[in-house]
Amino acid sequence: MFPSTNCLEDANEHRLPKVNHFFSVDISLEPTSRKRCFTSITRQINTKSIKDVHYCENPINAFHLLSRFVRGWSHVFDSIWCEDCDVDRYSVDFNLTRNVVEKHIGRWPSKIDMDGAANAIIRLWSFYQLDMNKLLNGQILDTQAEPLSIDDVIYITRYADDTKRYYEEIEWLKELLNRNDVQNNEHISIKVARFLAAAYYKYGMHSQAVEVLEAFSNSEHTGLIRDLRFYASRATDGSKDNKKALKPAAISREDRTYMALCRGDIMNSKKQSKLRCFNRDTRIPIYKSKEEVVNYFPRVSLFHDVIGEEHIQLLKQIGQKLFQRSMVKSENQVTYQEVSDNFRVSQTAWANETANPALQTLTRRVSLITGLDATYKDVMSHSEMYQVLNYGVGGMYNPHRDYLGYTLLTPPNPVETIDVQGTGERTATWMFYLSDVKAGGATVFPKLKARVPVVKGGAAFWYNMKLSGQVDSRTLHAGCPVLLGSKWASNKWIKESGQVLTRLCGLNIDDIEILPTK
């Protein structure tokens, strides 16, 4: 057997990603497809089965796995691939392996995927203010992954450099330069120091660049001597850039609040102490719902125990079949486009109740609890289809509002799906949580300083419109990055069209419904 078998064995011992863009999503396979996948691979190349299904719910593990695919295997490809050579058992083995992986993953993981994993790690580090030393050693909260190697950290910092995130690059390289395994190897320390000096220079801290390299002034490394001379010529004393301090890029107050809410840092204790749980009446007198209020005005609540395991599995299965990278609406509200930036990093799929009648029971429950009419219909629907969402580690949805800007009088927009055309605004959002999340992933409302924790079997609920019919801009909300685990959710947007009798207008512009507060 050629050496790649070991590589594949090693990587596959954990898990194979199934979908494109799997850096941003839960890359686990459902047990059946995993079994299928591995039976096939096992038959062909006698690899072991996967042991730990939660392996990639840790961002460092996800990075390691992708790294094995992308970097570990590339030298194998390079050494085996030969256009004109005779077919031998090595090339057969190689082709077989490649075919098996491409068949089950869709394509061979590439640098784009590794970059996504690097991006997720940097984002999580800054978002959740993780301890850098622990992170490099593979530790996130109470979980332990294999430490990041020198090459891993260099890869991550090269990615930061490519995307001009010099502050992050500097912080990571500083930590790396202090590590024992780097300090004990002059060749590597010089390499890291030169990257660090270059990052300082690009950041505008020229004298700092000089200082880093001066520590190696005894070295005869020609590149280092050249760099040192160059930075020294730029670092003229007293120039304004020498006074520049190293600090993260400025962010808006709203984004700071968003991040702090995600970390759970800024919960106002007086406000918290007034929050209550209610046994709320529903349309059926003996059936009460369990409401936990996270904000009173406007009301944002978490309803507990509103979806059971069967419906959860059904929505997840539909999602797995239909997933594609999440889209956001473009500015002009006409087309949906795939976003390659970091605004929304997740996968979505739409589940239709006409095709899946078992979901109708679930929708009736939403109507019962909210008092709104959520019936899904093929024409003039009172709700949109279920949108199934999955976020893997680092996955998130930046602050946004759910309303679309349509009214009942807006002429149908042909680019929209039929459930959106002519059905008016998204009066309310009902979002089922289909999983728990080990860390991160909360739904937060920066303008309200409110936070809904992800609780499997529960659902978040709020109105996007006031009783007057005006949209409510205070409903700005976000899905926090998943730090550990995998988050599954499903939106049911309840449309204006069905609520003529269920939600009557108020007399004043800011009237709200009367709901229990004590």
Ligand SMILES: O=C(O)CCC(=O)C(=O)O
């Ligand atoms: O995942 C979340 O917590 C929020 C998702 C969301 O806001 C949306 O899909 O519109």
Ligand SMILES: [Fe+2]
């Ligand atoms: Fe949303």
